[in-house]
Each structure stands twice: as C-alpha cells, then as structure tokens.
Amino acid sequence: MGDLTTLASVKEYTGITGKDALLATMISAASAAIETFCDRTFKSTSYRELYNGTGERYFYLNQSPVTVISYVSLSTTPALQIVNGSSDAYNATVNFDGTTITLTIYGGANDGDDTLTAATYTLTTLVAAINALGKDWSATVAQSGYANWSASELLKCYGISCFDTNIAYMDLPACPEEYYMLNTEIGRVEFNKVLPVGNNNIVVSYTAGYATIPKDLAQACNSLVNMMHKNISGGGGGITSEKLGDHTISYNTEAESTLYNSDELRGSLSYYMRFGT
Numbered sequence: 001m002g003d004l005t006t007l008a009s010v011k012e013y014t015g016i017t018g019k020d021a022l023l024a025t026m027i028s029a030a031s032a033a034i035e036t037f038c039d040r041t042f043k044s045t046s047y048r049e050l051y052n053g054t055g056e057r058y059f060y061l062n063q064s065p066v067t068v069i070s071y072v073s074l075s076t077t078p079a080l081q082i083v084n085g086s087s088d089a090y091n092a093t094v095n096f097d098g099t100t101i102t103l104t105i106y107g108g109a110n111d112g113d114d115t116l117t118a119a120t121y122t123l124t125t126l127v128a129a130i131n132a133l134g135k136d137w138s139a140t141v142a143q144s145g146y147a148n149w150s151a152s153e154l155l156k157c158y159g160i161s162c163f164d165t166n167i168a169y170m171d172l173p174a175c176p177e178e179y180y181m182l183n184t185e186i187g188r189v190e191f192n193k194v195l196p197v198g199n200n201n202i203v204v205s206y207t208a209g210y211a212t213i214p215k216d217l218a219q220a221c222n223s224l225v226n227m228m229h230k231n232i233s234g235g236g237g238g239i240t241s242e243k244l245g246d247h248t249i250s251y252n253t254e255a256e257s258t259l260y261n262s263d264e265l266r267g268s269l270s271y272y273m274r275f276g277t
Contacts, residue, residue: 002043004031004213004221011017013222015227023225025124030224033259034217037266039274040064042217044209050155057194060275061187063208071204072180072189074196075245076155079146080123080170082162085136086110093165096170098156103137112215118151126151146172146210155203173203220268227258227265 010016010023010082035041051059052076084092088108095102101116114133121129124147130139141147155171162168181190187208195202210217259265 001032001035001041003027004034005218005225009218010222010225013219014226014229016172023229026225026228027221030221030228030259033224034221035270037179037259038269038272040272041208042210042213042272044207044211045087046205046207048205049205051202053195053198053201054191055194055197057192058188059195059202061189061206061208062274063206064185064187064275066182066184066187066206066208066212067211069182069189070201070207071173071203072174073176073203075174075198075201076171076203077146077174078142078169079149079172080126080139080151080154081142082130082137082139082168082170083131083166084163085138086163087136089163091161093158094157094162094168094170096154096157101151101154102135105135118154121151123151125146136190142169188275203256205271216268217272222264223265223268224259224262227262231258 005027007020007024007027010027016023044067045063047061047063049062082103084095084103084105086092086105086108089105089110090108091106093104093106095104096118099118101118103114103116105111106225114135114137116126116129118126123141124140127139127141130137149172153172155173157168157170160168179192182188185191189204200251
C-alpha cells in the first residue's frame, strides 16, 4: 500500500496552501479508501501467495497487473524435518511466520524459545544452526535436492508439534510449472490441464502493480482529497473529529464514506476494480 498521488499534485489541483501536514494525512486516507474499494494494491509489490486448487483450469491472482512471475507450483513437498527429544519436556513446536523460525520447548530444563531468521540460511546451514542449539533439537534436510534452497522459501507454519516421536515437516513449493498462459492485466493464470483440488496447494511468487501510478488513478485520488477537504470546511461528510491548529484529523473508515457517496468518483474507479475471485 502506498499513496496514489503527491502533495504537489493535490495542491496544484485544489489550490489549497498552508495545510501540507493535513493534506498528507488526507492523501494517505484517500489512497487507502480507493484501494479498499478496488480490492487491490496499486504500487508495484512482490508477493508469494497460496491458492486453493478447485479443479478448474485457471485461477486469478490477488493482484494485477502482473509484471513478473517467478514460479507457479501446483503442490508442496516436505523439505525439512525437525524433532525435539527433551526427556523432561511435555511438548515442542515449530512456528514460521515467513521471516522468523521459532522453536519452542514446553517444560523441563530446556523450556523456552529459540529463534532463527530464515533469510540468513540455506536449508543445509539452517539444519546446522538448529542442531547447534543443543537442547535435544535435531533437524535434517528431507530431500537432498532442496539442500541449497533459501530457508526463506519455506512455507509458513504455526504450532506444528515436533516432540518425541512427532516429526515436524516444513514444506517448500514443489517443482515449478513450465507451461501456462498469463493474462497480465487481470492476473488470470490458465493451464492446459485441470488443477489439483486442495487447500493452499498452489504456490505463486510474483510481482504486480504499477511502478508509476496511472494519471487517471492519481486524479481520482486528487478528487477524493478535494471532497474530503470540502467536508472539513462544511462540517459534513465522514468527519468525526478535527483539530486544524496542528493539522491532525480523524476520519470514519479512512475516508470511505466520502468515496461511497460519490457516484462519479466510484464510476471513474470501476476500471481498476479487482477482476475475478
């Protein structure tokens, strides 16, 4: 998420002067309201997302326009196995939030957490780091072909038990697909085969959004800021409180009420609304 217009552009459009801090706050609120209405993020951003296989031949990415697809994988595979054998504990778990791997022992002399930053390791060096913790932690690479993959490619997991005979498996995306068709503008990915049915079994790494915000989208944001400012001056709209002395203000639902009350503005944004489900 990012601002869809600039302070200079808003000032030129509205003619408002001497309220830079207030306008900056309103630009951010207006940008957020537009992205909520369109159900998309407009600034170019990289994503790695999981999708459910539905048995169709296609699916829609959450963001568009798509500029790069790094990979599409139609399944996941166990890549790392972890277990803890502390004799005086009663449980141990693995959590990975996409950034930090947290290993937790419950009870006994080793009770507590150890954390490792995934991006600093390959699977091989991550295994070595886990084993070096001691505390009866043991890790191995489940498939040698993934030994040199970055640990940051591991899929998120939460509260997986890895105590005693319960081995925790951390997954990676399986081999990327080579053949598919992509409609970059609407983010539709289509295959010449039926996609496997499953829950979060499709993994896509991609970049989508605009490096430069389109002029009509920036203008819509300018217009919304202007409407919001008029609401302040007139005391109406979605404003719930104001303090103009130091240019602070709060809004109901981040200016969404102002946007939803303008048929013209909503119409100008219809082209940018997220396509597909």
